[in-house]
Amino acid sequence: MLKNYVTIALRNISRHKGYTALNVAGLAVGIASCILIFFFIRNxxxxxxxxxxxxxxxRVAIxxxxxxxxxxxxxxxxPLVEALKKDFPQVEEAVQLWQWNSQLVKYGEEKSFYEDNLFLTTPDIFTVxxxxxxxxxxxxxLSRPLTVVLAEETARKYFGQEEPVGKMLKINDKQYEVTGVMARLPYNSHLNLNMLTSITMLQNEAWYQDEAANWHSTMxxxxxxxxxxxxxxxFEKQVATAANAYVGDLLKExxxxxxxxxxxxxDIHLHSNLSGEAEVPGSAMNVYILSVVxxxxxxxxxxxxxxxTTAQAANRAKEVGIRKVVGASRTPLVFQFIAExxxxxxxxxxxxxGMVYTVHPWFxxxxxxxxxxxxxITPQAVVTLLGATVLLGISSAAYPALFLSSFRPVSVLKGKLSMGAKGATLRKVLVVCQFTISLMLMAGTIMVYRQLNFMKNENLGFSKEQVVVLPVRGGASIKENYEQIKNEFKSHSSIAEATTSASVPGRGVDNFAIALMDEADxxxxxxxxxxxxxxxxxxxNIGLVAGRAFDKTRATDAESTFMINEKAVKAFGWASPEEAIGKKLSTGFGRDGEIxxxxxxxxxxxxxAPIEPLVMAVNIARFNHISLKVQTKEIxxxxxxxxxxxxxxxxxxxFEYFFLDEEFNKQYAADEKIGRTFLVFTGIAIGVACLGLFGLATFTAAQRTKEIGVRKVLGATVPNIVLLLxxxxxxxxxxxxxxxxxxxxxxxxxxxxxxxxxxxxxxxTFVIAGAGVLLIALLTVSYQSIKAALANPVQSLRNE
Structure with missing residues (x-):
C-alpha cells in the first residue's frame, strides 16, 4: 500500500511540475531561513x-x-573581592579582573602590537x-608578579612554533615571563581573554592599598x-550592603x-548593558525579534x-470520484493526500x-x-526538523484530504462539484494572513533603518566631523609636554586646532563619587x-551656558576647578546654570574645587544612552588622546x-589613528547588523508570499479561462481582463x-x-510599506493576468 501511495504521488507531482516547484521552493526557503535564524538564536x-x-x-555589580x-x-x-571571601561563607571562590587595554607588547625587535583584552587577575580565575x-x-x-598567560592564538602570533613558556614578552617596557598558554576560548564568552597577567603588580601600589578610598571606585x-x-x-540581600561594614559612616554623610x-x-551577554561592560553585549530584544521573524x-x-495545495486539490476531484466508484474507502484516500x-x-x-550549506558563509x-x-545533525536537531516537517506535511494535507474524500462520487462525475465558496474563502484568508505578516515585516524594516539613520545624523551637541584622533597608548605619555606636542601638529596649515584629553566622545568616560561642600544637606x-x-x-565646538571655560593663563584652573553640563545642574538641584557658578565640589579622585x-x-x-551628568576637569596626568581638527581637501x-x-x-x-565620526558610528554596528539581517529576511518573507501569489494567480486564471474567453468575444479589452483578475x-x-x-x-x-x-x-511608514507590498503583489499577478488576457478565446471556447 505504501508503495502505491508513493507511486501515485510521484505521478501527480510529475503532472504538475510548476505547482510542485513553487510549493517545494517556497517551503524550502522558509525552512532554510528558520534554520539560519535558529543558529543565531542558539548562539x-x-x-x-x-x-x-x-x-x-x-558577577557582582553595583x-x-x-x-x-x-x-x-x-x-x-x-576591596570588594576580599570582603566577599572574608564576610560571606556562601562564597566558594572569588576573583577580580582589571581590564588593561591598549598596551604595547613586544617580542624581540620584529614583533610589536598594541593588545586589547589584557586583564590583570589572580590564579583564582582558573577555579571560577x-x-x-x-x-x-x-x-x-599567575602567583608571581610580572607573569603572563597567553591565549593560544596570541602565543602563536608572537612565538610561532617556538615553545612560549619561559620566554619573555615586553609589555610597556617591562619584561613579563610567559607562564602558561590558554586553550582558545569559545566564541560565546562575554569575556574575550587575550592575555592574563598577575594582579600583584597593582596590589603593591599605594592607591590600591588605600582601602577606604578604593571602596568608592568602579574599576x-x-x-x-x-x-x-x-x-x-x-545571600543576595546580605551582599547588597557589603560596603556598609567598611565605609557605612561616610556613605551616610x-x-x-x-x-x-x-x-x-x-545572563550577562543578553540581559546586561551596564556602564563599563568588558565587551559590547548582545540584545535580548534582537533575539526576540528574530525569533518572531x-x-x-x-x-x-x-x-x-x-x-x-488546497487550490490544486480541486483538480483532483474526478480522480477521487473514480477511485471511490471502484471501491476505495475514505481512509486510503486521506492517506494518499498525506503521503503526497x-x-x-x-x-x-x-x-x-542544501541552501543552508550554500549560504551559511554569507550569513x-x-x-x-x-x-x-x-x-x-545532532539527534535533537534531526528529531526537531523531521518532527516539524511531518507535522507541516500532515497539517497542509488535512483540509483537502478530508474535504475531497467526503463527497459523493456521483456528483463529481457529473461535474457538479468544485471547491466552492468554502475553498475560495479559505484561500483568501490565507493570502490576507501572508500579506499581513509581510506588511508588518516591511514596516518594521523601514523603521529600523530610519532609527539607525537618525542616530547617525542627529545633532550630538558637538562637532565630530573632520576630527582625527590619535590614541596615546602602550606606556607612552604626553603629560610632560602636551602643549608642545599640540603645537607640533598645528604647524601644518591644514590642522586648525589640537587638544588632548583622557577620552573622546564615544570612547567611554571615568566615574567617581562627588559631593557638594559647604552645604547643610x-x-x-x-x-x-x-x-x-x-x-x-x-x-x-561645545557651547557655554554660564560662567567661563578653562583658561591656561590661570594656574588654579588645572588644579582646583570644574565645569559641569546642564544635566549635572539639575542633578544637584539648582534652579539655573548661573546658580552653579562658584559652588564647591569634593571628588573621589582627590580634588576639591569650584565650578x-x-x-x-x-x-x-x-x-x-541618555545624556547624564558629566563633570570636566583639567587633569594632565590622564591625557592619552590627541584630537586634531583637519581640513579634508588635502587629507x-x-x-x-x-x-x-x-x-x-x-x-x-x-602610528594609529581614527576619524571620530566613523568611530562614533561604530557604536551602532550591532544595530546595523540586525537591521541588515532583518531586511534580508523581510525580503525572503515577501518573496515566499509572492511565490504563493503567483501560483494562486495561475490557478485562478486557469479556472476562469472560459469566462475570459466569453468576455473577450463580447468585446472586453486586455486592460479590462487584467483589471478583473x-x-x-x-x-x-x-x-x-x-x-x-x-x-x-x-x-x-x-x-x-x-x-x-x-x-x-x-x-x-505604513503608506510606503503598503504601497510597496501592493506593487510587488500586482507585479507578481500581472504576468498571469496579461497572459490570460492575451489568450485566443477560440482556444478556450472550442469545446463549448
Missing amino acids: ELSYDTYHQDADRIY DIQSKADNRIFAKTSA FTIPLLKGDSRTA FFTYIKVKENINLPL WVVNYVFFLQPVT AVLILLIASLNYINL SLLLTLAALLMAL EALSGQTIDLGQV DKGQSMYYLFVDFDFLKLY IGVYKDFHYRSLQ ASTMAFVEKKWKELFPNHP SREFTRLVIIAFLIATPLSYVLIDKWLENFATRIGIGWD
Whole structure:
C-alpha cells in the first residue's frame, strides 16, 4: 500500500511540475531561513554556558544610589573581592579582573602590537571559570608578579612554533615571563581573554592599598562561585550592603547607598548593558525579534504551501470520484493526500539543508555569528526538523484530504462539484494572513533603518566631523609636554586646532563619587568625568551656558576647578546654570574645587544612552588622546604629515589613528547588523508570499479561462481582463494593510523604547510599506493576468 501511495504521488507531482516547484521552493526557503535564524538564536543563548558549574557563577555589580540619580556599573571596587571571601561563607571562590587595554607588547625587535583584552587577575580565575591551560600550571601561573598567560592564538602570533613558556614578552617596557598558554576560548564568552597577567603588580601600589578610598571606585570586574544549595535570595540581600561594614559612616554623610547585586554569568551577554561592560553585549530584544521573524517566515511559507495545495486539490476531484466508484474507502484516500504532502515537505527539507550549506558563509558575514553546521545533525536537531516537517506535511494535507474524500462520487462525475465558496474563502484568508505578516515585516524594516539613520545624523551637541584622533597608548605619555606636542601638529596649515584629553566622545568616560561642600544637606552622588585640556571645548565646538571655560593663563584652573553640563545642574538641584557658578565640589579622585562654568549637554555616549551628568576637569596626568581638527581637501598629505610627526615624537610606538565620526558610528554596528539581517529576511518573507501569489494567480486564471474567453468575444479589452483578475488580489492586500498597520505600530513602539533618543512613528511608514507590498503583489499577478488576457478565446471556447 505504501508503495502505491508513493507511486501515485510521484505521478501527480510529475503532472504538475510548476505547482510542485513553487510549493517545494517556497517551503524550502522558509525552512532554510528558520534554520539560519535558529543558529543565531542558539548562539546568543549559549553565552558562558560552557563553564563548569555555570549556574553557580555570578558577577557582582553595583547600583550607586543618591538623591539625584542611580548609576549602575558592571565594575566594582578593589576591596570588594576580599570582603566577599572574608564576610560571606556562601562564597566558594572569588576573583577580580582589571581590564588593561591598549598596551604595547613586544617580542624581540620584529614583533610589536598594541593588545586589547589584557586583564590583570589572580590564579583564582582558573577555579571560577573553565579556562583550560594547554601549557603551564593554573595554580602557580599567575602567583608571581610580572607573569603572563597567553591565549593560544596570541602565543602563536608572537612565538610561532617556538615553545612560549619561559620566554619573555615586553609589555610597556617591562619584561613579563610567559607562564602558561590558554586553550582558545569559545566564541560565546562575554569575556574575550587575550592575555592574563598577575594582579600583584597593582596590589603593591599605594592607591590600591588605600582601602577606604578604593571602596568608592568602579574599576574591577568581580566574579564569585557560590557553594551548592545556598539560600540565594538571602545571600543576595546580605551582599547588597557589603560596603556598609567598611565605609557605612561616610556613605551616610554623603547620603549615598552602594547596593551590590548578582548577575548570573549566563545572563550577562543578553540581559546586561551596564556602564563599563568588558565587551559590547548582545540584545535580548534582537533575539526576540528574530525569533518572531523566523516564526512569521515559516508561517508564510506554510500558508503558501497550504494555499497552493488546497487550490490544486480541486483538480483532483474526478480522480477521487473514480477511485471511490471502484471501491476505495475514505481512509486510503486521506492517506494518499498525506503521503503526497509528506513527500513534498521532505523534499523541501532536503532542499533547505542544501541552501543552508550554500549560504551559511554569507550569513556569517551578515550577522557576525559563527555557524557550526554540525549542530544540524545532532539527534535533537534531526528529531526537531523531521518532527516539524511531518507535522507541516500532515497539517497542509488535512483540509483537502478530508474535504475531497467526503463527497459523493456521483456528483463529481457529473461535474457538479468544485471547491466552492468554502475553498475560495479559505484561500483568501490565507493570502490576507501572508500579506499581513509581510506588511508588518516591511514596516518594521523601514523603521529600523530610519532609527539607525537618525542616530547617525542627529545633532550630538558637538562637532565630530573632520576630527582625527590619535590614541596615546602602550606606556607612552604626553603629560610632560602636551602643549608642545599640540603645537607640533598645528604647524601644518591644514590642522586648525589640537587638544588632548583622557577620552573622546564615544570612547567611554571615568566615574567617581562627588559631593557638594559647604552645604547643610550634603548631596553626594556618583558622576561621570571627562579630563580635558584648555582647548577641548573649542575644538569640539561645545557651547557655554554660564560662567567661563578653562583658561591656561590661570594656574588654579588645572588644579582646583570644574565645569559641569546642564544635566549635572539639575542633578544637584539648582534652579539655573548661573546658580552653579562658584559652588564647591569634593571628588573621589582627590580634588576639591569650584565650578567655573556650565556647558551645553552633548552626547558623549551613543544616542542609545541618555545624556547624564558629566563633570570636566583639567587633569594632565590622564591625557592619552590627541584630537586634531583637519581640513579634508588635502587629507592625504595632511595624514602623511601627521604620521611623520608621530614617528618623530613617539619613535617606539606604532602610528594609529581614527576619524571620530566613523568611530562614533561604530557604536551602532550591532544595530546595523540586525537591521541588515532583518531586511534580508523581510525580503525572503515577501518573496515566499509572492511565490504563493503567483501560483494562486495561475490557478485562478486557469479556472476562469472560459469566462475570459466569453468576455473577450463580447468585446472586453486586455486592460479590462487584467483589471478583473488583479482586482481581487488588490482587495486582499488592502485588507491585510488595515490589519497590519495597528499591529505594526504597537510592536515598533515597543522596540523604540530601547532607545533613549528615538524618532516618531510617522504615518508615511505604513503608506510606503503598503504601497510597496501592493506593487510587488500586482507585479507578481500581472504576468498571469496579461497572459490570460492575451489568450485566443477560440482556444478556450472550442469545446463549448
